[in-house]
Amino acid sequence: MAELAEAAGITVRTLRFYRERKLLPPPRREGRIAWYTEHHLARLRTIAALLERGHTLGGIAELLAAFESGRDVGEVLGLADALPMPWPQETPVKLTPQELADYFTGEVTPENLAASLDLGYLAVDGDDFVHVSRRLLDASRELVGKGVPLSAVLAAGRELRQHMDAVSETFTRLVRTHVLADAIARAAAGDGPTADEAAHITKTLETLRQNAKSIVDAELSLSLDRHIRAELEKWIDRPPSGRAGEDAGGQTGDQAGGQVTEAGG
Template sequence: MLSPMREPTSNAEEFTVDELASRANMTVRNVRAYASRGLIDPPRLEGRTGYYNRSHLQRLQLIRQLLDRGFTLAAVEDAIVKSPTTAPGHALELMTLLGHSGGDDPSVLMSPDDLAALANVQHADPLIDALAELGLVERVDERTLRILDPQVVRPGAAAVALGLAPETVIDAVPILREHLRAIADHLVERVSDEIVQPFVDQGLPENEWPRVFGAVEELLPIASQVILALFRSELQESIEIEVGDKLQQMGESGPEGSASAS
C-alpha cells in the first residue's frame, strides 16, 4: 500500500536514486527497501531511470529520524500507512519542535589560552579534559578548541573566574542535565499528549497544522521562561537561607570569642 505524499512538487529539483540516498544520508539499498515496502512513492520514470523529488527526500528524512528515535521499522511503516495525507515536511517540522534540536550549529572555535583567560586559570588542560568528557568541547588541534555549547561553557568559565573551583562547576553540569532533562521530557510529553495527540486522532487535518505548530512553538518558550523564573526564585531563597545560617553562626560564636578573650 502506497502512502501519497501531497506536498506540491512543481518545478521541484529531482534526484537519481544515488543522489537521493546521499542527500538522505542512507544507502541506495535502504532507499529501495523502503520503496518496496510502500514507504515512498514510485519515482518518475524516464526510460529506465527513476527520478525522485523533495517529497521523497523529506519522507526518507522522516523515516530516518523516527528510526533514530528508537521506533522500529514496523512501527514507522504503520504510522506512515495510517496517515497517508500527512505531508512529510509537516511531520519533520513537528518533530523538530517537539525534539531538542537547536537549529543552526552554535559551536565556536577558541584557543586553549583564550579559555584559560576566560576562566582565569593558568593551565586549562584539566578543565578542557573535563569539559570534553561532558561533550561540551572538543580538540580540533593543539591550538584550537571547538566549544560545542558556548552558552554553557562561557558562563561556567566565568563562574570559575569569580572564585568557584573548576571541579564545582564541572560537577554541577550532570546534576543540572539530569533534572532539566526530566522536566523537559515531562513538558514535551504533556504537549504531545494534550495538543498533538488529539490532532493525530483527528487524522492530521491540513487546516489544523498552523494552529498546532503555533501552539507548540509558543508553549515551549513559555515553559522555558517559567523554569528560569522558578529557578531564580529557588536560588534567591537558598541564598537567603545560607546567608541567614552564616549570620547565626557568627552570632553564636561571637560571645564565646569575647568570653575567651576576657
C-alpha cells in the same frame, strides 16, 4: 561500540548490522580507539523511532541518504508538508586550543577536556573546538574567575543536566498528553497532519517552549531567593567567636553579673 549499543538499548550485533547497511556513519578513530558521539546515538534513536512507525530498513536508508544529500525529507515520505524539527536556540562558539586555554587559564587539563567532551559541552572540529553554548561558556568562565574550579563547574553541570532532563520530560509529557494527543493518534493510524495542522502544532510548540522557559526561570529565581535568604540568616545568627552568651573573657553574663553583685555587696 559496546558503550554506544548500551546507551541506545540495542545489541552490539544489531549495531554492527546497522553499520554494514551504512545506516550509521563510521566512528572517528585514534589508533585502535573508535570514538562514537552523540550524533551516532541520535542516529540510532531515529532509526528505532522509524522502525516503530513501520518503516523498513531500506526505507530508513533512503530517508537518511535524502537528509544527508540535502533532499526534502517530506518529499521522500510522501508528505506535502512535514513538521519542522525544533531549532536550537543556543549559539555555538568555535575556539582554537589557545583561545580555549585563555578562557580558563590553567584549568584546561586533560581531565577537564575529557569531562567537557563527555558532557557534550565541547566537540572537536578539526584542530579546533566548538562549545555548544555561548551562554554556558561565558557563565562557566565567570564562575572560574570567581574562584570555582572548572572541574567543580563541570561536575555541577553534569548534575544539573539530570535535573533539566527531568524538567524537560515533565513539560514534554504535558504537551504530549494535553496538546498533541489527537495528532499523535492520527499519525499512529497513518494520517499525517495537514499543512494547517502542521503550522498550528509548530506555533503551539514554540509558545509552550517559551512558557516552559519562563516557568523554569521563575521557579529557579524563587528557589535561589529562598536558599540565599537561608544562608544569610545562618551567617547573621552565627556568633563571631566563642560560644553564644560569653563575654571576651570567656565568662557568661550570669557569671559576670554574679561577681559584680558580690563586689558591690
